[in-house]
Amino acid sequence: MTIWIDAIIQGVLVGGLYALFAMGLSLMFGIMRLVNVAHGDLVILMSFIGLMVVEGLGLQPFAAMAVVVPIALCMGYALQRGVLNHTISKDPLRSLIVTFGISIVIQNLLLAFHSADTRAIHSAGLESQSLPIAENLAVGVLPVIMFATAVMLTAGLQWLFGSTRIGRAFRATSDDDGAAALMGINNAHIYALATAIAIGILGVAGVFHGMRTTFAPTDGPALLIYAFQAVIIGGMGSFWGTLAGGVLLGIAQAIGARIDPGWGVLAGHLMFVAVLLFKPNGFFPKTR
Amino acid sequence: MSALLSTHALKAWYGDFQALFGIDFEIRAQEIVAIIGANGAGKSTFLKAITGVLPVAPGNVVFKGRPIGGRKAHRVVAEGIAMVPEGRRLFPSLSVEENLCMGAYAKRPGPWSLEKVYGLFPVLKEKRKVPGTALSGGQQQMVAIGRALMSNPELLICDEISLGLAPTVIKEIYAALERITRDGLTAIIVEQDVLTAERVSQRLYCFQEGRVSLQGNSRDLTHEQISHAYFGV
Numbered sequence: 001m002t003i004w005i006d007a008i009i010q011g012v013l014v015g016g017l018y019a020l021f022a023m024g025l026s027l028m029f030g031i032m033r034l035v036n037v038a039h040g041d042l043v044i045l046m047s048f049i050g051l052m053v054v055e056g057l058g059l060q061p062f063a064a065m066a067v068v069v070p071i072a073l074c075m076g077y078a079l080q081r082g083v084l085n086h087t088i089s090k091d092p093l094r095s096l097i098v099t100f101g102i103s104i105v106i107q108n109l110l111l112a113f114h115s116a117d118t119r120a121i122h123s124a125g126l127e128s129q130s131l132p133i134a135e136n137l138a139v140g141v142l143p144v145i146m147f148a149t150a151v152m153l154t155a156g157l158q159w160l161f162g163s164t165r166i167g168r169a170f171r172a173t174s175d176d177d178g179a180a181a182l183m184g185i186n187n188a189h190i191y192a193l194a195t196a197i198a199i200g201i202l203g204v205a206g207v208f209h210g211m212r213t214t215f216a217p218t219d220g221p222a223l224l225i226y227a228f229q230a231v232i233i234g235g236m237g238s239f240w241g242t243l244a245g246g247v248l249l250g251i252a253q254a255i256g257a258r259i260d261p262g263w264g265v266l267a268g269h270l271m272f273v274a275v276l277l278f279k280p281n282g283f284f285p286k287t288r
Numbered sequence: 289m290s291a292l293l294s295t296h297a298l299k300a301w302y303g304d305f306q307a308l309f310g311i312d313f314e315i316r317a318q319e320i321v322a323i324i325g326a327n328g329a330g331k332s333t334f335l336k337a338i339t340g341v342l343p344v345a346p347g348n349v350v351f352k353g354r355p356i357g358g359r360k361a362h363r364v365v366a367e368g369i370a371m372v373p374e375g376r377r378l379f380p381s382l383s384v385e386e387n388l389c390m391g392a393y394a395k396r397p398g399p400w401s402l403e404k405v406y407g408l409f410p411v412l413k414e415k416r417k418v419p420g421t422a423l424s425g426g427q428q429q430m431v432a433i434g435r436a437l438m439s440n441p442e443l444l445i446c447d448e449i450s451l452g453l454a455p456t457v458i459k460e461i462y463a464a465l466e467r468i469t470r471d472g473l474t475a476i477i478v479e480q481d482v483l484t485a486e487r488v489s490q491r492l493y494c495f496q497e498g499r500v501s502l503q504g505n506s507r508d509l510t511h512e513q514i515s516h517a518y519f520g521v
């Protein structure tokens with residue numbers, strides 16, 4: 001029995017990381033109807049930037065985040081303003097092709113500068129520390145921190161969207177960009193802010209990912225799939241939905257992995273297919 | 289007295305299709321000018337050209353003595369021109385109050401506030417938490433007008449605010465508009481209903497196929513003149 005409880009707990013905690021991967025994807029799609037195929041590669045890029053900051057500046061991983069996140073925010077803004085804004089149109093194919101191209105560029109730049117070796121961000125033993133919560137049951141400190149971060153960021157985003165002037169502008173632009181412009185909103189700037197936030201979150205997610213596991217330049221597309229699955233399982237309704245989607249995906253993978261160590265990812269895919277079949281709008285779709 | 293806003297040989301295109309063929313127009317401060325014309329005459333296109341939704345040449349539009357033609361829409365609001373767009377275009381995922389707040393996004397200083405808009409349209413205060421698009425047509429139009437006022441404009445532009453509304457509701461909305469303009473706000477009103485247009489405005493332009501076919505004081509124009517200008521020969 002404990003081994004299943006343990007699996008669920010581990011799944012929930014890893015789901016927090018998946019949610020961190022997924023939030024920006026959901027945000028960019030929600031505001032701009034833009035599907036960022038390079039999202040997973042940007043996670044890996046942030047892992048590498050985190051690694052360079054940790055090794056180059058000799059910082060602890062959490063201190064490194066304070067460097068990586070601002071870099072990620074700026075990259076997101078520049079990417080949107082400089083490239084992606086020019087691809088936004090009624091035809092979603094243009095942004096798909098361009099972000100697919102960006103994905104390939106990131107992978108190849110990383111291969112060129114870092115070779116295909118797998119790397120890891122070391123965190124002075126944090127990755128192996130755990131807290132006992134019951135007999136035969138312990139949770140890793142790092143997964144707990146990741147999950148808590150995911151919950152805080154979800155609450156933060158929900159607050160930003162629901163209760164601030166800039167959040168109102170995001171929603172208004174998403175509803176009707178033409179009418180938003182008549183209110184004085186510079187859509188190009190609003191879109192760039194949205195992408196800055198989306199990629200800024202990846203600054204956190206990328207460093208966590210590098211601390212949790214090894215990574216290599218071509219790992220991005222697999223992470224993109226997890227992010228997609230979390231968004232779709234959760235439904236496009238709210239950031240809490242995306243968090244729930246990540247958690248459900250994490251649980252499915254953890255349970256699958258307990259049945260057979262090779263089945264973790266497969267179990268995630270199966271659950272995703274089941275959601276598509278029986279709840280195609282996800283568990284928390286937009287209500288209006 | 290010089291014009292608050294004027295256009296000079298204003299032309300506008302949708303791709304290769306020319307919709308306006310040199311419109312000369314002016315409105316003085318505190319004036320209410322109506323624009324009438326058949327479907328497709330170019331009234332909305334004219335408003336889009338003024339508000340920066342469609343690109344035009346700089347000197348084509350002059351506001352307070354400065355050329356503003358070709359300026360992007362989001363910068364025109366900051367100059368003091370607010371539009372109540374055709375079809376209202378409220379933001380569906382925003383509540384009534386949030387829709388109104390969006391009008392204040394440009395942060396132009398001035399007399400308008402949520403309280404003042406609720407004073408003008410008390411029903412909106414009761415419904416302020418409701419999604420804007422859940423209201424009746426007339427109430428939605430009130431939100432659209434209130435939203436435009438929240439930007440503290442010097443020039444208010446209304447595109448067919450009576451479209452699809454019941455006569456009593458139209459009366460109510462125009463009564464509110466009269467209260468606003470009595471306080472000195474300048475307004476351009478596009479209106480399909482000629483009688484309403486004549487009644488609320490001091491001067492009137494009639495558009496036909498992208499050109500001005502008639503202009504004059506609303507009181508002085510005869511029905512023959514107007515129907516001739518409206519439908520052509």
Ligand SMILES: Nc1ncnc2c1ncn2[C@@H]1O[C@H](COP(=O)(O)OP(=O)(O)OP(=O)(O)O)[C@@H](O)[C@H]1O
Binds near residue numbers: 302325326327329
């Ligand atoms: N987005 C567009 N793309 C192409 N042509 C357009 C577009 N909008 C309007 N037109 C054309 O431009 C001309 C003027 O249209 P406009 O909308 O300005 O007319 P209007 O006077 O406002 O009419 P209505 O009373 O129906 O609102 C019409 O021939 C119309 O078909």
Ligand SMILES: [Mg+2]
Binds near residue numbers: 331332333374447
């Ligand atoms: Mg029109």
